Amino acid sequence: xxxxxxxxWFARNCVHFSDLEPAQITQTGVLPGHERRLAFGxxxxxxxxxxxxMAAKGEEPLGSMGNDTALAVLSDQRPPLxxxxxxxxxxxxxxxxxxxxxxxxxxxxxxxxxxxxxxxETPEHAHxxxxxxxxxxxxxxxxxxxxxxxxxxxHTIDVTWPVDxxxxxxxxxxxxxxxxxxxxxxxxxNIIILSDRAVAPGRAPIPSLLAVGAVHHxxxxxxxxxxxxxxxxxGEPREVHHFATLIGxxxxxxxxxxxxxxxxxxxxxxxxxxxxDIATAHGNIVKGLGKGLLKTISKMGIxxxxxxxxxxxxxxxxxxxxxxxxxxxxxxxxxxxVGVEVLAQEALDRxxxxxxxxxxxxxxxxxxxxxxxxxRDGERRMWNPDTISLLQHSVRAEGxxxxxxxxxxxxxxxxxxxxxxxxxxxxxxxxxxxxIPLDEVEPAKEIVKRFxxxxxxxxxxxxxxxxxxxxxxxxxxxx
Numbered sequence: 001x002x003x004x005x006x007x008x009w010f011a012r013n014c015v016h017f018s019d020l021e022p023a024q025i026t027q028t029g030v031l032p033g034h035e036r037r038l039a040f041g042x043x044x045x046x047x048x049x050x051x052x053x054m055a056a057k058g059e060e061p062l063g064s065m066g067n068d069t070a071l072a073v074l075s076d077q078r079p080p081l082x083x084x085x086x087x088x089x090x091x092x093x094x095x096x097x098x099x100x101x102x103x104x105x106x107x108x109x110x111x112x113x114x115x116x117x118x119x120x121e122t123p124e125h126a127h128x129x130x131x132x133x134x135x136x137x138x139x140x141x142x143x144x145x146x147x148x149x150x151x152x153x154x155h156t157i158d159v160t161w162p163v164d165x166x167x168x169x170x171x172x173x174x175x176x177x178x179x180x181x182x183x184x185x186x187x188x189x190n191i192i193i194l195s196d197r198a199v200a201p202g203r204a205p206i207p208s209l210l211a212v213g214a215v216h217h218x219x220x221x222x223x224x225x226x227x228x229x230x231x232x233x234x235g236e237p238r239e240v241h242h243f244a245t246l247i248g249x250x251x252x253x254x255x256x257x258x259x260x261x262x263x264x265x266x267x268x269x270x271x272x273x274x275x276x277d278i279a280t281a282h283g284n285i286v287k288g289l290g291k292g293l294l295k296t297i298s299k300m301g302i303x304x305x306x307x308x309x310x311x312x313x314x315x316x317x318x319x320x321x322x323x324x325x326x327x328x329x330x331x332x333x334x335x336x337x338v339g340v341e342v343l344a345q346e347a348l349d350r351x352x353x354x355x356x357x358x359x360x361x362x363x364x365x366x367x368x369x370x371x372x373x374x375x376r377d378g379e380r381r382m383w384n385p386d387t388i389s390l391l392q393h394s395v396r397a398e399g400x401x402x403x404x405x406x407x408x409x410x411x412x413x414x415x416x417x418x419x420x421x422x423x424x425x426x427x428x429x430x431x432x433x434x435x436i437p438l439d440e441v442e443p444a445k446e447i448v449k450r451f452x453x454x455x456x457x458x459x460x461x462x463x464x465x466x467x468x469x470x471x472x473x474x475x476x477x478x479x
Contacts, residue, residue, distance in 0.1 A: 004121055013126035014111075015149065023142040033261050037366060038354035039199055040236045040258060041080055045369025045378075047262060047271075050239055051285075055263045055272045058284035060240060060292045063372060068382040070421035073318025073337045077370075077379050078346040081207040082242045084337070085314040089299040097298040099291070106297075107304045108133035108290050112144070112229035112252045113152060114190045127151050129191070129229075134253045134293075134305055135243070135286045141233055141255035145193060154191035155184040156233075159211040160203040163351060167344035170206055174340075177211065178218035185219065185228045195233040197257065201355040204347050208234040209245055210340075214327040216250030216310065225250075233257060240292030247293070249328065250310045259285065317423075335423070382417040451478040 053061040069075070072083035090096045099106055111128035129144075129152055136144065145154050157180050161173035181192050194215060196205035212232055219225035232251045235258030237243055246254055263281045266272050275281045297308045316324050318337035353364055370378010374385070390409035397405055418425030453469045473479060 009123040009126045013123055015127075015129050015151070017129055017131045017140070017144070020143050020147060022139060023146045033258065033265055034366070035354040036199060036235055036258055037262065038364065039205065039351045041078065041350050042238070042258075042262070043367045043369035043371070044365075045372055046238055047266065047366070049369070049372045051259065051262060052266050052272050054288040055266060055281040055284050056275055058287040058291075060288055060295075068421070069371060070380045071318055071423065074421055075379060077367075078349060080236065080242070081209045081343060082237075082245050084316055084319050085209075085245050085331075086317055087241075087244065087248075087296065087299065088313050088315060090301045096301055097303055099294040099298040102298075102303075103294075105303050106294050107306070108293065110134045110252050110305050110309065112191055112231060114228065115226040131253060133286065133290050134247060134251075135289050136231075136253050136255040137282055137286070138255065138257050138260055141193075141231075141257070144191065144231060144253070147191065152191060153189045154193055154231075155187075155189040156193040156195050157181060157184070157215075158198050159194050159196050159206045159208070159234075160198045160200075161206060163202055163204050163348065163356075167341050167348065170204075170344035170347065171340055174206060174211065174214050177206075178215055181215045181219060181228075182222055182224070185224050190228045191231060192228045193231045193233055196235060197233060199235065199351075204351040205234070205236065207343055207347060208232055208236045209242075209249060210327060210343065212246055212251050213249040217327060217329045220329070229253075231255070235259075238262075240289060240296055243289055243293060244296045244308075245314060247305060247309050248312055248314055252309055380417075380421055382413065382421050384417070387412055387417060445477070449477040451476065454479060 049061060072079040075083075097106065110131050110133070112131070113128045115128075116122065116125050129147070145156060147154055157177050159173070159177055161169040163169075165172065177194070184192060192215065194208075194211050196208065196211075199205045212230060216225065216230060219228070229252040230250050231253045232246055233255045235256070237246060237254060237256045238259045243254055243256075260282060263272070263285055264278050267275060267278050267281050270276075272281055275284070293305065297303070297305065297313075300313050302308050302311070302313070312328070312331055315332040315334070316328060317333075318335065319328075319333060320339035321333060321336055323339050323343075324331050324333040368375050368378060370381075374381050374383075387409060390405055390412060394402055394405035394409050396402075414425070451473065453473055456466070456469070458466060
């Protein structure tokens, strides 16, 4: 720690974002929020269940554990690309951090700019634009876009494509955006802003995670990724998982402009309980997202957002191998799935709901949702009124009626819900095999003695469930 005057270097060379001269927002011809929300796949549930409570309290709303909705690749609701990624989590040998009790060792701080050779030490290593947290308000993004400094230069790249080019237009525009990023870095720009603000009746947005991952890995392959920081200006991200994946695939900072605009409208319509001014609501959104990010990164034992940036602590489920290898390189992906063409068509479908004839007149209502609570016309769920009703009847009935109800419940869960929502539901036994004779197999009463239920934690299931399981295991001779 005493080999070099590191503190001096940092104090002299770093630039704090809060010290920059604020830029004035001079956006003209901004499209109505409703159409943009349709184009980015927002739902009524997003506004009511997720955004309004976060703007009111500064934290994510609470929900129950577990997720019984269909995998993104099996969904018929055009889920965003974020939904195809699942974060890994630390196993017992590397315990997660507690983001509340161990907050002193955690940080949301992030930096934007060039990163020099990690094997050398110079004062220039401290040339970073330092931010307290990675979520930028609209005026802060404009400040970053117009930064004037000998050290920092920003360049904005449009990540939308012409609707009339069809699905193929996304790949073409993505390739051009990657080339533009490389050219900008070569020309000396060290802040690359990927922006979908140009979304309009004639232009559809590239999925923001795809844009970030594609540019990030393109620059990595060309060997100049560390010469610039990536910033995203997008209307798509709106929940913590969205921001976590974006940071995990290389974004140092994110401006969720449509989320912030939506908060303004909610405040104006008096739909944010206890909050009457926009600044407070925006502050709560930033605070809530920050707390959510700390909670998320802590599950991998990672304590700083800077360590999480570009770390790719995710696996992909249901994406085409070529798509993952090219734009999310080295991400674990154990099955195939949809490719760029499907993602492009779904983006066009969402765009058409806002400005075209998507089975409805333009200006259709936001979809109701159904991701956080069951809705008849929402996301498909394994637990629904039918399955729950059949299960309740099967355990309350007696004799043949109980068996009949249970068989109906099992058929619906195994043959319908699971088959349309999970990977295991798509599996089947191979036919034409000779069964093993029963006299060569242990009797069931011996097999069940090796069963154990002790690993089920109190909290994930109730006291009553634990006691019932214990009674059953004692009767079976299990543990």
